[in-house]
Amino acid sequence: MNFTELGLDERLLSGIDSMGYETATPVQEQVIPPILQGKDIIASAQTGTGKTAAFLLPVVNKLLTEPHDTHLVNALIIVPTRELAVQIAQAMEGLSYFTDVSSIPVYGGSDGATFATEKKALSSGVDMVICTPGRMIAHLNNGYVKMQGVKYLVLDEADRMLDMGFHDDIMKIISFLPKQRQNLLFSATMPPKIRELARKILHHPLEINIAVSKPPEQIVQEAFVVYEPQKNPLIKSILQKSDFQSVIVFCSKKSSVKQLAHELKRAGLSVDQIHSDLEQDHREQVLLDFRNRKTRILVATDILSRGIDVEDIDLVINYDVPNDGEDYVHRIGRTARAASTGTAYTFIIEKEQQRFARIEELIGKTVTKAVVPEELGAVPAYNPRGGHGDSGRNRGRGHGFKGKRKPGGQNRPNNNRVS
Ligand code: AMP
Numbered sequence: 439m440n441f442t443e444l445g446l447d448e449r450l451l452s453g454i455d456s457m458g459y460e461t462a463t464p465v466q467e468q469v470i471p472p473i474l475q476g477k478d479i480i481a482s483a484q485t486g487t488g489k490t491a492a493f494l495l496p497v498v499n500k501l502l503t504e505p506h507d508t509h510l511v512n513a514l515i516i517v518p519t520r521e522l523a524v525q526i527a528q529a530m531e532g533l534s535y536f537t538d539v540s541s542i543p544v545y546g547g548s549d550g551a552t553f554a555t556e557k558k559a560l561s562s563g564v565d566m567v568i569c570t571p572g573r574m575i576a577h578l579n580n581g582y583v584k585m586q587g588v589k590y591l592v593l594d595e596a597d598r599m600l601d602m603g604f605h606d607d608i609m610k611i612i613s614f615l616p617k618q619r620q621n622l623l624f625s626a627t628m629p630p631k632i633r634e635l636a637r638k639i640l641h642h643p644l645e646i647n648i649a650v651s652k653p654p655e656q657i658v659q660e661a662f663v664v665y666e667p668q669k670n671p672l673i674k675s676i677l678q679k680s681d682f683q684s685v686i687v688f689c690s691k692k693s694s695v696k697q698l699a700h701e702l703k704r705a706g707l708s709v710d711q712i713h714s715d716l717e718q719d720h721r722e723q724v725l726l727d728f729r730n731r732k733t734r735i736l737v738a739t740d741i742l743s744r745g746i747d748v749e750d751i752d753l754v755i756n757y758d759v760p761n762d763g764e765d766y767v768h769r770i771g772r773t774a775r776a777a778s779t780g781t782a783y784t785f786i787i788e789k790e791q792q793r794f795a796r797i798e799e800l801i802g803k804t805v806t807k808a809v810v811p812e813e814l815g816a817v818p819a820y821n822p823r824g825g826h827g828d829s830g831r832n833r834g835r836g837h838g839f840k841g842k843r844k845p846g847g848q849n850r851p852n853n854n855r856v857s
Pocket of ligand 1 (some may be wrong): 458459460461462463466484485486487488489490491793796
């Protein structure tokens with residue numbers, strides 16, 4: 439879903455654009471509309487799902503479109519750690535760049551000058567405060583915080599806050615807030631103590647569950663960090679030199695499916711394509727040929743990533759990085775079905791590095807970066823959090839496409855496959 443469909447203010451759309459977000463993640467899609475409607479929310483969503491923007495965007499949107507007193511604190515976000523406070527403040531800075539909504543992170547451990555800056559903001563008014571509980575209470579105890587304007591309360595990583603023993607601090611902070619407010623609670627897990635907290639704080643909340651599945655353990659996952667022009671030579675090299683018998687290649691766009699299928703056919707490979715431009719009968723024939731092993735390689739859009747039942751696919755290639763973790767899990771889940779082993783390769787070009795890092799976060803695993811064959815030239819460094827640059831070669835820790843390997847970390851090249 440595009441952010442424009444969510445009805446957000448133009449200034450926020452500019453911020454979203456400058457952050458490089460192209461489409462809303464599932465949690466954003468599900469959470470933003472009810473927050474805009476003023477509902478209380480309890481959402482189970484992990485880090486990596488885009489949950490930060492899922493609450494920042496609608497709250498800032500409300501601050502932009504509804505009257506509020508700029509001399510008071512209007513939105514309060516309580517988080518368990520300084521790191522998270524800083525991270526959210528940075529996301530806020532980017533997303534709200536084109537607005538005049540002000541924000542400040544308030545967290546422990548910094549020097550006296552920072553405390554004084556926080557005090558000034560809290561006493562003269564700041565639209566949004568992103569705080570850790572202990573530090574906030576230190577300020578509240580001094581009596582100058584303008585909490586009477588808080589209309590939006592967000593508890594982020596609520597389960598972690600309870601695990602860290604912040605229950606009483608949270609309740610104390612809440613005792614300073616006006617009763618009339620919108621409450622949003624985000625938590626990676628939903629143990630009974632979170633439900634109890636929700637009962638105390640939320641009013642008729644809408645429950646949103648962004649369940650993230652994990653890929654099966656037996657899938658060997660590797661990624662190739664490349665430049666765009668290296669993708670075609672790389673995929674041909676993989677398909678020509680390995681003996682994977684049944685391969686699905688996923689592309690995000692129909693046009694890429696068509697081009698790539700054409701290219702692979704010209705390289706003499708047994709290949710077919712499937713996407714929504716084909717008639718149903720044609721699609722079924724393509725699938726039948728693939729199932730019967732008449733076709734070795736099937737190039738497909740995500741039309742094929744969910745629900746199709748083809749056993750014994752031994753390699754899935756993500757020709758480009760899927761949009762989100764859920765798509766990634768579905769795509770690579772086409773291999774290693776019925777408890778067999780499988781391999782999944784993902785090609786990552788520079789502009790997709792951040793997206794892939796998000797997927798890694800979501801699946802809770804760092805995917806091995808494989809070595810790109812020497813003859814393809816220099817490759818970019820994998821540096822999703824910073825700029826990109828040429829890395830020189832062989833930065834990856836994987837062994838490239840030596841053929842099917844057993845999962846479990848240890849690479850065991852199979853001699854009857856060509857590397
Ligand atoms: P979070 O789950 O909020 O910690 O977000 C994880 C990462 O995803 C952060 O680096 C965000 O900048 C990024 N992110 C959030 N929303 C989107 C989106 N719609 N498209 C691309 N990246 C996003």
